[in-house]
Amino acid sequence: MKIPQATTKRLSLYYRFLQHFANAGKERVSSKELSEAMKIDSATIRRDFSYFGALGRKGYGYDVPYLLRFFRETLDQDVETNVALVGAGNLGSAFLKYNFHKNHNTKIVVAFDNHAPIDGEIISGIPVFHPDRMEELLPNYDVEIAILTVPSRSAQEMADRLAELGIKGIMNFTPVRISVRDDVRVHTIDLSVELQTLIYFIKNDGKIEE
Template sequence: MKQTQKVPEATSKRLPIYYRILQKFEQAGKKRVSSNELSEVLKVDAATIRRDFSHFGALGRKGYGYDVEELVQFFRGVLDQDEATNVALIGVGSLGSAFIKYNFQKSHNTRVVIAFDPKAPHEGKEMNGVPVYHPDEIEEQIQKRGIEVVILTVPSKVAQEVTNRLATIGIKGILNFTTTRLTVPDTIRVHTIDLSVELQTLIYFIRNDENQSQMD
C-alpha cells in the first residue's frame, strides 16, 4: 500500500482525524468499516473519504470495505506515530500555559519538551515538568535538542522577529497562533491558526445553516 501521487493539502489535514477515529473503532473491537460508516462519524461525505484513501493505493476491498486494524497500522506509519516528535513552545501566556498543562504526549507522539518566555530566568525554571527559559536562550537550547517544530504563541508584534531567529537554526515547521502572517524561507512550513477567524467562520456557518433551514 504505497502512496501513488502527491497528496492534496486538504486530504493531509484529514489524515490525523481518520487515524483517531480508526483507533477508536479498533479499541471497540470493530474489524471492518465502510466509507459510509466513516462518513456518519466524521461528517465527511463517503466519496471524499474514498478519494482521500485512493491517494495511498488500494486500502480497501470491494464488497468488504476497509480492514480497521490494517488501516490503523497504515496511518500510524504515514503519520510517523512510532517516532516521537519533540516540540518547542515560544510564549507561555494563557494559551501557552494551556499547551504545557495538556502536553500532547498524553494523546499521541508529539510533546512539548522546552518552552520560552520573557518572564523566565536565563538559567531556566520548570513548569509542569517542562523547562522554561528566557527567549535569549532560544538558539542554544533548540539546537542542543535538535528540535525542528515550534508552537508560536507570542504577541503578534514580535512574531516575525522570533520567526527570523528560528529561520537561522534549522526549524522546519511553525504552528502559528498569532495574527501575523509570517514571512519564512521555503525550507519552513507555517500553519496559522487564527482563533478569531475560526470563531467568525463558525458563526457564519451557523447563521448560514439557520437561513437555509428557514428557506426549506
C-alpha cells in the same frame, strides 16, 4: 502522486477514528460508517483513501487493523517528534499543561517566554527559559517544530530566529502572517478568524455547500 493539502489534514482524523473503531472491537468498517462517525462525506473518504492505493475491497469495506498500521506508518506515529513552545502566556501555558505526547506522537520538550528567569524554571514538567537563551539552548533539544504563541509584535522576529536555528515547521497562533524561507513550513491558526467563520456558518446553515 502529490496528495492534496485538504487530504493530508484529514489523515490524523482518520487515524483517530480508526482507533475508536478498533477499541470498540471492530474488525472492518465501511466508508459509510466512517462518514457517519466523522461527519465527512463518504465520497470524500473514498477519494482520500484512493491517493494511497487499494486500501479497501468492494463489498467488504476497510480492514481496521490494516488501516491502523497503514496510517500509523504514514503519520510516523511510532516516532516521537520533539516540539518547542515560544510564548508561555495564557495559550502557551495551556499547551504546556496538556502536552501532546499523552495522546499523540509529539511532545513539547522546551519552552521560551519573556517572563521566565534567565536560568529557567519548570512549568508542568517542561523547562522554560528566557528567549535570550534560545540560540544557546534550543539546539540541545533535537527540535524541528515550534509552536508560536507570542504577542503579534514579536511574531516575525521569533519566526526568523527559529528558522535560523533549523526549525522546519512553525505552528503560528498569532494573527500575523509571518514570512520565512521556502524550506520552513508555516501553519497559521488565527482563533478569532476561526470563531468568526464558525459564527458565519451557524447563521447561514443550509445556505452553504461544503
